[in-house]
Structures are given as C-alpha cells and as structure tokens.
Amino acid sequence: LFPCWDERHLKTTFTISVKHPANFFALTNMPLRMLDSDDIEHNFKWAHFYTTPAISTSQVSIILCNFFHVNINNYIILWYRKSFSQTKSLFYAQQVMKNISFHLEYEFGGIKIPKIDHIVIPHFSYNITTKLGFVFHSERELIYHEELGHIMNRIEIARSITRKTAHQWFGDTLGPFWSNYWLHDGLATLFGDEIVAKILNNSQLIDLFVVQSQNEGLYFDSYFDRFPLFNTVSNIESIFNFPRYKVLIFLRMYRDLITDVVFRNGLRTYLHKLTFNSTSVSEFWSILRDLTKEYSCNFISWINFDQYPVVSWKQKNLLWSVLTYNSNSSNSGWWIPIRIMRNTTLPKVIKVWLTPQVQYKYFKGIPNNDAVMFDIQHAAYYRINYESKNWRRIGYYLKSGGYKNISVINCVKLIDDACHFLMTHQLNISIFSKLTRYLSHETNFVAWYPIVKMLERISDMILYSQNDTNFMKFKVKMKELLEDSMKNIGYNEISTEDDFLKNLRRELARWACIFEVPSCMEAAKMKLEESIEYPKQHKLEPEWRKWTYCNAFKILNSTTYYSWLLVYIREFIWPKNTTKNYIEYLACMEDTAVLYETYLFFLFNDWDLHMKKLNSAKQVIIPYIKAFYAIVSKGDKNDKIIQNLLLEHDLKSKKINRVILLILIINNIYSMERYNMILNNPQLIDLFVVQSQNEGLYFDSYFDRFPLFNTVSNIESIFNFPRYKAYYRINYESKNWRRIGYYLKSGGYKNISVINCVKLIDDACHFLMTHQLNISIFSKLTRYLSHETNFVAWYPIVKMLERISDMILYSQNDTNFMKFKVMTKIISDRYYFTEELLVIS
Template identity: 25%
Template sequence: MSGFAKRYSFRSGKVHDESCKFYNGAPLAIAACCILICLGIGLIIGFETDRGGGQVRPWQQVRLPESLLPIHYDVELRVDVTAFTVVGQVNVTLRCATPTRYVILHSAELDIVDGDAAPGIRGEGDVVTTLRVTSWFLYTENQYLVLELDSELTKGAVYTVSLNFRGTLRDGLVGFYRSSYVNKDGQTRYLATTHMQPMGARLAFPCFDEPAFKATFTVTLVHRAGYTALANMPLENNVTRNDGWIADRFQRSVRMSTYLLAFVVSDFTSVSTVSSSGLQTRLWARPQYISAGMGDYALDVADKIVAYYEEYFDVPFPLPKMDHISIPDFAMGAMENWGLITYTENLLLYDTRSPSASKKRDTARAVAHELAHQWFGNLVTMEWWDGTWLNEGFASYVEYLGYGYVEPDLNVMEQFAYSRTQGVMKDDSLTSSHPIFQPVIHPNETRAIFDSITYSKGASILRMLGNFLGESTFRKGLKAYLERNAYSNAVQDELWEELTLAARADGQTDLDVKTVMDTWTLQMGYPVVSLTRDYGRGTAQATQQYFLLDPTASTSAPSDFGYRWHIPLTFITRGNSFDQPEQVWMRPDQDTSSVNLQGAGSDDWVLANIHRVGYYRVNYDQTNWQLLIDHLNSDLYEDIPPDNRGTLVDDAFNLGRAGQLDLSTALDLTRYLVRERHFIPWSMAKAAMDYVVTVFGSVRDIYDNWQAHMVQLIGPFYNEVGWTPQQSDYNTEAGQVLAISTACTYGQTGCVNNATALFRQWMDTNNNSHIPETFKSTIYCTAIRYGGSREWDFAWQRYLEAEPSEQSLLLSAMACSRDTVILSRYLERSTDAALVRRQSAPDVISYVGGSDVGKSLAWNFLVDNWDFYVENYDETQFTMASIVLSVTKQFSTQEDLDNLEQFLTKHPNQGTATRAFSHAVDSTRANLRFRQDNESKIRAWLERLA
C-alpha cells in the first residue's frame, strides 16, 4: 500500500487527484471502487485535513513544528558548473523534543531520490529501535518534505535522517544558482554560488529552513579540476576521487542558521592577509580583477574593521577565517554569510587606476555593514523574521562606526542624517507605512520586510538610543547581550533588558529602555515636535503630534500608544555648544512639556534635534524660524553644523508639504544656499527641494522659474569648485561632484557645454581616460540628455564592452535621454538577459521611471510586462518594491492615481510589492493634494524672484 501511495501521490502532494486521474471516463463501478481506494489511502497515511473541518496535519502549518530540533548537518553536493546540475546527500542529526511519527523539513525544487537511496532514519547513541520510513511526500504548498515513520520517535532521543536528492543550478538569483562572466580570452566561464536569505537554503538541500533552527554544518563540495570551492569554514581536507572529481571537505561550522550558509565553486583567484590575532582574510574575484589590484582596498578595510569590531563589541570574532567574494550576478548589494560574504562586483572591487573617494566610501560602508552582521545577526540571530529590523538596523548603524574608523577624516556621522534618516522619514510619514517591528505570520511575507523602515529607520532609532544612553553604557549592554545569546536566537526585549541593566549600573536608575523603545518600534510613524517660545521668560512649550505628509489623511491602523512617543528632545540656544546640547524627555502622556531655554534672549535663535540624532521633525514659531533664516543668511551661518543646516531645509519643506508651515517660509530658507559650500546641507536641501520637480516638472512656467532659481543658488558653488578634480578628501570631492551635477541637471549653460564636449571627445577618440571617474555619471547623463541617437547608441556599445563599475554608470546615464523612442527601446532590451544582466533589469525600469519624460513609459512597460517581473524578481528582497516605488515616484496627477487604482483592481495579488503599491497610492494622493493646494503659491513666490 505504501509503495503505491508513494509512487502516485506523495511526491505531488495531491494523493486524490494523482491516484485517480487515469480512471476518468471509466465505468461507474470501477470509478467508485477507485475513489474508495484513494480515500482509504488518504486515511491510512493521514495526508490531508478532513475537508469537513477535521484535524490540521502538521505539514499544513506554515511554520515548522518544534517536535524535532536539528543538531548537525553533513551535506555533500556534487556540482557541475557546466551542466548546471547538483547531486546531493544530506544526513541530518536531530533531537526529538516531543514524540512524533513525522519528520518535516523544507525542500523546494529538489528531486528526492527513491529506490535504494530512498529517505531513511536511524537512531543514535542509546537508541536501538529499528525505524522505517513507510512513506514520504512533498507538500509543495509549504515547501515541505514529509517523512512518515512506522513508529513514534522517543522524546529526548537523537536520530539521523539520510536523504539523497538532485537539483539544478538555477538561472535565478536565489538558492544555489549559476552565474557567469567573460574572461580576458573572451571565454564564458560559469560559477556556482548561493543566496539563502531568507528562504533559499531549501533550494540547495532539504533542511529546517527557519532562523531559530540553528545547527552545525559539515559541507563537502565535489567539483571538477580547475575550480576552487569555498564555504563558510576553512578547508579541512581535499581528496581526488577515482573519477577525477575533487572533494573539498570543510571544517565543522559553529552553530548557525541555514540562511547564513554559503557555497561557491568558481575559477576565481584571491588576495589575502593575516591579522595580528591570526585571522586569515581573503578577497576573491575574477582573476583579471585580482591581478589588477582591484581587491586590495576592500581587503585592507576588512582586516582593519574586524579588529575594530572585536574591540568595540569586546567579543572576539568566532571563526578562523573570513572570505569576501564578488559575484557577477547577484540580486543584493551584499549578503553577510558567516565567514563567506558575497557582494556585487561593483560594490566590493575598487580600481585605484580610476580614483574616486565616493567609490571608496561605498566599498568601505558595504564591508563594514556585512562585518557588523557577523556579530549582530550571525552570532546572535533574531528568533523569527519579525526581528529582521534589529539585525539590519543595527548593521546599518554600526557600518558608520566601522568605515569611520578606517576613514577617520570623513566625519562620517555627519553624513548619517542625509544618507539614512532623511529618506526614510518621507516613507514613514504616509499612512501606508508600518511599525518597525511587524509580525510575520506567513513565511512569504518575509521578503517584503526588507525595506527602508527595517534598515534606515532601524539604524536611526538605534543611533538615537545610543545617544541618550551614552556610548559606554550602550556598548556595555551590547556586550552583555551578545555574550548571553551567543550562537542562539533572541528577541528585541532581550536587548532592551541588557541595555536597561547597563543603564542602571551606570546611574540611570529611572530609565527603562523597553518603555521608551516600544513607542518607536511597535507603532509606525514619528512625531513632529512644535516649540512655541515665550520670548519674555526665556522658556518654550513643546508639544508632539503624529506627522503625516498629507494633512487630510488618517490612519486606520491602531496603536497602543495613540501615536505618541517618548522623545529625547535635544536643543541648544545661540552661542552654546553643539557638542553638549541640553536634553529634556517628552512623554506620551503629557500634552505639553516645559523647556527652559537656558537664558536665550529674544534675539537669539533656538535649535532643536542637534545633529538630527532624534527620529523626529521640529517646527518652531514664526519668529524663531525667521531668526534661523536670518542667521543662515549671515556670515555666521557655519556656526550651525552642516547636518543641522540641511535638516532645517528638510524639515521646513516637509512641514510645508504637510500644511504645518507656510510654504513661503520653506522657500525663503532655501535662499541661504547661495553661500553654502558643504555637500551635506546641499545634498539634504536638494533632496527636499527636488520635490518641486517631482510635482511640477511638467508645469512649464513653474519648472522654468524653478530651474532659474536653482541655477542662481548653485552658481557660486559651481564656479568656485570648477572642473579640476579635487580629490584631497571625500567631503571636498563630494562637494565638487554635487555642484557640477546640480548645475548640469538644471541646465547651467557652461556646465552642459563642458559635459557634452568631454563626452564628444570620448566618441571621437574611443578613449575616455580624460574623463575623471568622479564626473562620469554627470557627464554621461548630461550628454545623453542633450544628445540624440548617436550619443545613446555610442553609450550602449560601450556598455556592452564595459567592466561592472562602468556598466553601472552607463546603465543609469542611458535613462537620461529625453527621447521616448530611445527609452522605449531601452526598456525592451533590459528584459533580454543576453544584453542586460538579470540583476540589472530592475534598475533600468527604475531609472527610466524616475523622470517626467520616462514615468509613463516605465509605468506602461511595467503593466505590460508584469508577469516577467514577478516571475524573475518576486523572490528577491527589495527588488519588486523598489521597481514600483521608483516608477511611481513622479506620480502627482489624477490620471496617475487612476492608473494605479485600475492596476490594483486587475491585479489583486501584488506579491512582495503589495506594500509598495499602498505606499505609491498614498504618495500619489499626497502629491496630488499638494499640487492642488500649492501650485499658485509656488508660482507667485517664483515670480517675485524673477
């Protein structure tokens, strides 16, 4: 009976359909008999839930049962990187927590081998009972492999399950998949690589693929000669088998989650170093990139940052080696696999022959982020995916400390408000946002949580937490948390507990971290703090209010805190030190808080949220706004730090968008930029001010006047920095790049002429060595925007021949064309993997959709090719959401809103883009409302300038 059932039903997970389908059209008596047989089989094996409402079988639960706990995996994979096949075997040692007759593991897109190599189980140690797998099946709905046993497993006993399977090196970008590149001899070379997060390990081998099911792993990779195998741990031994294949067996791993596993089989080469503590660090890439020295900078950075983190956390790095490898086809920027971090080539490799301080910064930040995860995420892992924010938010914060350590001249924390906080505050000010801690009920919801709220809001509130605790207290709590939960899993309350104990040990006896942080993690959004001064008494009243960009919007999402927060309000008055601001606590149960302004006179400005460490906006009474504007327009404007100068513009613009501040105040504030020379306030101001182009880019008279206003503001900065590369430090270089980019973007005649001339010289000579690396993005985009088919076709040919970093620049620049025919052709080509790598196709539609010319083209292309994008990118974090958000960013008309709503009606299931579409609808409504309310105001203000 079990053999019949196994053959006809268990692999498909459809016992009734598969067993009976060949009786279709048979005589009634035979058909009836068959049905009875099938029903009997279903009862005997206990396959499905009783359709009348009976017991739910364990494999019908979307989460793994906790009856069995993995202890160790012994995995062998025979990998053929040219035939794209994998033949594997896994022995899983597990402990029985509660008696059960079923062994349930995750398995997806794998063929489980039957016959003599069928699944088996044996007892270990004192367990001598003979066990037999009576039947097995794949329950594809939950990606389970289910083994039924002839008797129950004994509580506390240890068993080993043996499975043989076959798989394919997929052509996607998740699980165990293939990548390729063309070497210097023009040959296509293939490699096998992995991306397991969040649920990709089950695509590589059957396993308990949830983060709490930690175990140790021994991995053996069998491959042909001429290839090198890498895994999380160092190589233990190397054996050439009788058939000539090479078996690389790696050391037993530390206890870890399946999503942190990594394997690579390639012909890459490496550079390496050994730290003073004996840690070997290697960087792997295509042989020609290693020989060109393109791995040297990242290797040096990685070695230094590991040493820094060991000192910062006061917890040693737990592995004997650390590999970093660049992958030609990779969906994410990087992935923190324990001991074997994978990156996109453009992010990890740095070519010293084309120096760029911004490229060095990006590489250092990426390495610092992934290395931070080796402690926070790998050593201590979230219990379930609803804790992802803590892993990613923490790494997104600590990366600044790491790369600031290796590049001390950058003053990196000054960049935090711009690069992390500013953007996510816009996302978090819509009713379609979500709490940073969000329940994940179904595993399929996991991919949607890798968004800006998880990363950037997480980083921002952890920075705020570290600031009000104090660095020494913060580090003391982190050390205790890491040591207590090492090689295990934890939830956020366990971190709050350790930080509270550290705070109380350091004298902050009235601080309960959980009470404060729950208001920031368990409800979405953030407050705006309004300071209303009493100029006679030198005091102010502070109130808090939930900030929404659309003042007509209201949220239906409940909050246990009523959308009120514990706020560490920092402030200074004119003449006081920004290094030692005053702080007062605002509580959710207080309507107003009294603030002593430390003797500020009626002519002195007050500034709150120093260095924008707090995750909130600040509004002032009109008099204080004017005092700040007057100061910024004076020669003393640099008394206010760069990040706070940028924050003032950003807060004012967004308060104006929300109807909480007269828009003319925000616009008046921008006029000070004519004297600004620092890239941080300029970057923050430009990001806020670009909203005018987003909403009014197609309104000719407003855009023309706004363009003239921007050219007038950037002109002195642009003329001062010129076109001779300034590479003395990142801040100087970034300022020059911003000035040139802004001038060219807004059509400053000299900038456009110079950029197009440099590009034309490249076309004439087929050599771009005269174009500085730092200016390439601006020059390429400007020349293509003001050019035609000849410029675009030239860029396309160079793209096909270029190295990854150059390809990345050209990919973005080609979307700058204003020719709709060219852009449509570009979109079509982007879906051909032979022309544009699979990982880059989403970038193309995002770039095209980012302009007023391309938004409709990109939207229509997305609608027409929706199935293509879902099929190829719905499994990867970020991707679908980023496509939708980029393509709809410019939406600001009733037609745009109608298009969105019509699409959602026709496509009720948007997969991992569901939340992004909600965001797009809310954002479009807010843009439309702003356009209706403020078009005449902006037009009048600009006309007064003319």
C-alpha cells in the same frame, strides 16, 4: 542543504566532510582540517572540516568551485573566477576586507570567527549575502579603478563589504528568530559605517551616513505606508516596509540617550555572554536597561510604532512658549527626548521629555528675538516644525555665520524638515529661501544633502510646472542660491581638494545648469573648447563629460554655430576620429536649426569617411540612432527634426527600433497629434488613458495635493501637479479577485478591453503596495500577462517596478520580496531587448 526546515532557534554542531573532484576546492562554514586522496577514485579527494559551533540549519553551507583565491590574512580568503579579467580592480576591496576584520576583532575581541571566505560571483543577485564563514558578493559590487576613482564609488564598495562582513559578528550570534533580524542588520550597519569612516579616514562620512539614513527614512515614512518593526516573519526587511533606515536612526537615538560608552559596554556584555546561544531581542534590551534606568524602557516602545511624530515649537506670547507633538499615525505613545538650544546661550541646552502623559511643555522667559533650535545630537526620527517668526530668526542666525557654531547634523535637520514642510504646503517659499541662503557660503557636501535629494525627487515634476507662479518663485530663489554657491566654489577642480568638495561642485553645477544659471553654460562651453584644443592639459574627467557637452551645446545658436563647427569639428574632431564622443549629446542643443544641421553634417560625413573601413553600417549608425532617441525624448520643439529624419532621410531604414521609439513616446509625448506625426499606432489612445490614470491615482495616493480648483497659482504647480487628477480605486473580496484571475488566465482577457484589464492590474498593484492584497492573489491575477504582448497591458506592472526599484536593495532577505521576485521574473524571461534599448534604459 535543509530547504524545508528553517527553524533558527534549533541549533546543533555539524562535522562536515566532502568528496569532490581533485581540480575543485571544497569550502564549508569552518576551516579545512585535513585533505585526503580517495582510495577508489583517484581523481577525487576528501576534504574534512573542523566541527562548527552550534548553528541553525539555515547557516550550513557547502561550496564547490575552481576559483582563484587570494589569502588576505591567516583566516580571510578572497575567491573569484579564473576568467575574471579585472583582478587589479579588486585591490581596493581586499584592503577593505582586511581592515574591517581588524576593527571588528578589536571592538568585539571575545567573539572568535574561525574563518571568512569572500566569494565573488558574476551577476550574483541572491537574497542570501552571508552565512557563518562566508560572505557573498557580486563582481560589479567590488570593481574599483583607481584612475577613475570617485569618492562615492569607494564609499559604496566599503559599505557593502563592511555591512556583510559585520554580519559574521551580528548575524547568527544575535538570536535564532527571524523577528530579530532588524536588530542584527541595524547593528551590523551601524558599526560597519563607523569602520568605513575609519578606513577612509574621513570624519565627514559619519555625518553623511547619519544624514542619509535620516533623510531617506523620514521621506519613505512620509509618503509610503509602513508597518512597525515588530510584525511577522514575512515582513522582515519587506520591500513594502524596508525598515533599515528607521533601525539605524533608532539605534543612534538610543545610543545618544544612554551614552556611547554604556551602549558599547552593554553590547559587548551581551555578545560575550550569549554568543551562539538561543536569545531574543528582549534580552539585549534587558542588559542595557540594567546599565541605565533613565527612560530607556519607555523609549524602546518606538520600535512598535509606524511613521513618526511631529514636534512643534510656538511662542504663545511675550512670556510663554509651548513645545508639543502630534503623530502622523494613530500612535500617541511616543517618548521623545528633546534638547532645546538658543542662539544667545550656546552651547547650553535645556533637556526635556515629551511623553504620552506630558504632550505639552511650557517655557517662560525665553526672549522674543532668540532663535530657538533643537540639538538632535546624532539622530532624531521625528520632524520639527517652528512658527514662521522662529523659522525667520533661524535663517537670519545661519546667514550671519551661526551655522559654524552648531553641528552640521543640526543644520541639516533644519533644512531637511524645511524641505518636507515646503513640499507639503506647511512652509512658504519666502521663509524657505531665507533659511537656505547661508548655504551659498557652505562647502560641506553633507550640509547640501537634503537640498540635492529634494531636487532629485521633484525633477520629474518640473516639466509640468513651467507656467506656475509658485514654481517660478521657487525657481528664482533656487537659481539665486545656486548662482551664489557656484561663485563661491567655482567650476574648476583642484587636484588637492577634498573629494567631498569635488562631489559637491559636480552636483551643484548640474543643478545650476538645470535652473539656467547663465555662468553655468558659459563654464561648460569653456571646458569643452579647452578639452578639444588641449586634451592633455585639460582632460575631461568621466564625471564631467555629459555635463560639459550637454550644457555647452545648449548655448550654440545660429550666430555662433558655424564658426564653432568649422574650427572645432574639422580641425580637432575629424582628425582624431572622436565623433562618437559628441553625437549622443546633440539632443542637448536648444537651437533646433543648429541641431538638425549638425546631426546631418556628422551623419553623412561619418558615413562617407568610415563606411569603407568597417565591415557593416552598424558601427557607424548606432551612435546616431541613440542620438535620435534622445532627440525624440526632448519634447515638442524637435517635432520637425524628427519628421525630417524619419521621412526625408529615411532614418527608419537604418535600424530605428520601433519598440524603443514607442517607449520614448510613452515617456515624453503627451498628445495624439505628436504621435501621429511620428509613428501611427492605434494602441496610443489606450496608452494615454492608462498612463494618465496610473500617474494620477499614484500621485494622489502618496502625495498631499490640493483640490483641482484652488487658486490660479496652484494650477499645474510643482507641488500639486494635477494634470493627471482622475478616477477611483476598485477593490474586490479575495474570492472575486481569484475568480477574475482565473478568468483572465483562461483567455478571458481577450474578451474585455485592454483598459479594463489594465484597471484591474493597476488597482491590484496599489492594494499590494498598501498591504490590502496578498502576493498569492496578485500572482494569480497577473499570470495571464505571460501570454500578453500588448505593451499597454503591462504598463502598471512596469511603473510599479520602477517605483520600488530604489527599495529593492533593502529587501533581499525578505520572504515576501522573494515571492514577489519569483513572480515578476517572467518579465525578463519573456522579452528580448536589443543593445540599443539596454543603452537607453
């Protein structure tokens, strides 16, 4: 209502009345006080609302809608569109909305929220998710089907609702300044996570949330440049700073330092005293400092620093050990609380501080064979490195059953830091293997989290590392660990099992097959055969479908193929008309002869059997087109199949989309010979140059890499991946960037090569991401792309959007991000994608 006046520290009360059509509902920040008919226009009504407390103009909201509504309790209402056909899928969300408010009222009873309207909007993607009295959701965020229910789906829905709802308590009440938002959001998320664990009645959830925030925060801070939490309005929740994870860890560390009781009491005091008044973050810390004097003032300085420190433990000799820290950034003012524990004296701990004045601590009398570890309690925003001997002693202690004696958070901290040091060449594979061997007996999903995340992050690099000695060692060790773990938990689910154990089994089974554990493919084949023969008794759950089909198909060869084909396809698949369940997974087959014959067998039999029953060929051919795209994406070994299908069987005439095929070639084909065999296009040389340059400079910017010439074992290493190594960055002064942008927009891009144009955009993307180029200049430079139809020219923009996609969730309330979002909206406005491309994407 007041788009040009967003001074949050200026507050007043608002008394709102709305004249609206009688067939609509009017909603504002406060409950309805009175509803009158209009004396002049009888098809209109006047809605009069209670006066708001003192709020800023940014909070004032009015909504008109003709939605259905469900009264969750006396002051909570859920609104959704009348045409929404999945109303039952919102039952779970309703339960969460009811429970979250109950828990927050119990925790902070002194704050009275007049009402909460949960508004469910189709395709909602705006940056504002809460206002006083309102919580906004997208439909897809809340849909939950009990029969298809998955623990992670329930957790995501509950976390989304609780964090947004908690902002009613921690949002406008906790201060008027945008620079306070990091604290508001951190507290809302912190208490929201606790309530999710209570709602779902699962004690592992808090451990998972702690581990997740710590893993993601330290990972992002390791590989991306980020500013401190306190900066400028435009950097709050910036897509380039995304401090939410850091805030959560900091708040947990601070709570551990002053105790949970003191933290909660201080927060209650603050809320009761200052609700709806103009406050600042400093007043919040002042109240907590009054309750405890122990280093809390100095510890708060953490929020002023970027990145994190690395704490090291080394044994100097038989008598002395030393504890020290260094920083990944220019900051050296860290106050780090340390709790040291030894395997022989558990549960006793030694408490010390590392400070700017005391960066070294010496210890005498710790036995040479003791495993020294740190007790981080609930969080630690720093890395911990040990000397090799101590890493080995920790590994031996964990493998002998010691992991049962320390908290899962402490175990995960060891593994998480070890993964980081492995990836950055500070820990060798042998020690890493010894440290992680205990996981073969561990059935706690949380304990495996850092391993799963590491595998996900390096998965794109595995293709380039098959001939590397280091990677092969890593693969052997990981294969052994996964094989032993699957022997322990098995491949078959039991209905009474814990949801987290089921989720762990799915994750480990997926990676066991990727690392070619023999029992994995055999288990998949058995599952597939049982599901085809006895579908009622052995129904495949949606989460297991792709894993089962793909990995079962991998081990089909010319020897076993024909018997399997005759028995299972003719007796079970054709009669049930379930061909489409299998076609999309044909590309998983390793035996190219089997793949080709099966594809044609399905294709021509489907065509002959079903064409007469369908109005068009589209319903028959689309699954085969999708399968063909998957075959293209599988690599060089399928070249002959691709050529035969395109040429001999004229698959191109059956709606092969050349745009989709080009995208798949970009991502999966690495030689001009392969491209010329498949699809002749002169843009490909430009594309390969641009692709290699973009990837090489990106990897060199954000990952530690050795020089190209090092040792044989480092050639094409998963940890070095130097295939794209190349080139340099070019930066200009702001005036020249603007002049270039003007020249390109005026049509100048037609006068210079696409490679030169791409180089400009690629470097600009990098400087934007590293805070060396502002969004205004970047926008002027890229505006010419609105007239550019060459895919190669768009390549750096597309890659940048892919790389920041995981961070967008944490940037919806950031001014910079909204400018960036408006600028990039041109992509979706300009291009039309077919149904097939959306599926592939």
